[in-house]
Amino acid sequence: MHINRNQTSWRAHGYTLIEVLIVVVVLGIAAAVSAPAFKQTGVLQVQSALRTAVSDIxxxxxxxxxxxxxxxxxxxxxxxxxxxxxxxxxxxxxTIDAIETRQIGGSLYGNAIIKNVNFNNSQTLIFDELGAPVASAGSNTPAADGSFEIIGSGQTYKITVQGYTGRVTVTKTAGD
Incomplete structure (x- = not known):
């Protein structure tokens, strides 16, 4: 069989204007829908700082x-x-007995800050050998309820450690 090359159909390789416009419109809609979600990343990072602190406690x-x-x-x-x-x-x-130091600020945690730390009028939370909060190192005196706040991205969270039980609770005190 003999095929005449002049009679073969011509095929264009590329996209039509309508196809390009459809893709641009779809990408525009996707960007408009997903853009508000990117504004929430700071909030999520601060919540990550909160979860990290509670987990460490x-x-x-x-x-x-x-x-x-x-x-x-x-x-x-x-x-x-x-x-x-x-x-x-x-x-x-x-300095001698440190297990780990955790930095809460910085971009990883949405520039969150620690404020208003109060554990028996100090900045130290101590657990005895049974895991219960105590007033001071080497003491058997149960601690009073203690707390601190993590603040960032317009939100404030208060972390409370109950004195007798050591139960950790989180309360959102400010923000959306």
Whole structure:
């Protein structure tokens, strides 16, 4: 069979104007729908800071019970961080007995800040060997309820640690 090359049909390779316009319109609609979601990332990052702090508190409380040794969290408002440490005696030393230091500020956590830390008029939360909050290192005196706040992206969360039970609760005190 012989095919004449001049008689073959001509095929254009490319997109028509209508196809390009349809794609542009669909992308525009997708961008308009998803753009408001990107404004919420700061809120999600602050909530991540909140969840991290609560998780660290409950983990340290469980660690105190598992190891049968006191543990403490020392908040440093100036550095916007806290240090989790062992408490082998009657004092808390963040340089020798530190387990881990967590930085809450910065872009990872939406520039959240720690404020209003109050655990028995100090910035240190101490758990005894049973995981219960106590008034001071080496003490058997139950602590009063203590709390601190995490603030960022127009929201404020108050984290409270109950004195006798060590139960951790979170309350949103400001923001949408």
């Amino acid at each position: 409950t983990e340290l409380q469980s660690d105190a019970l598992a190891m049968q040794q006191s543990r403490a969290i020392v908040f440093d408002i100036a550095k916007n961080s806290y240090t989790m440490c062992r408490v082998p005696g009657t004092s808390v030393d963040t």
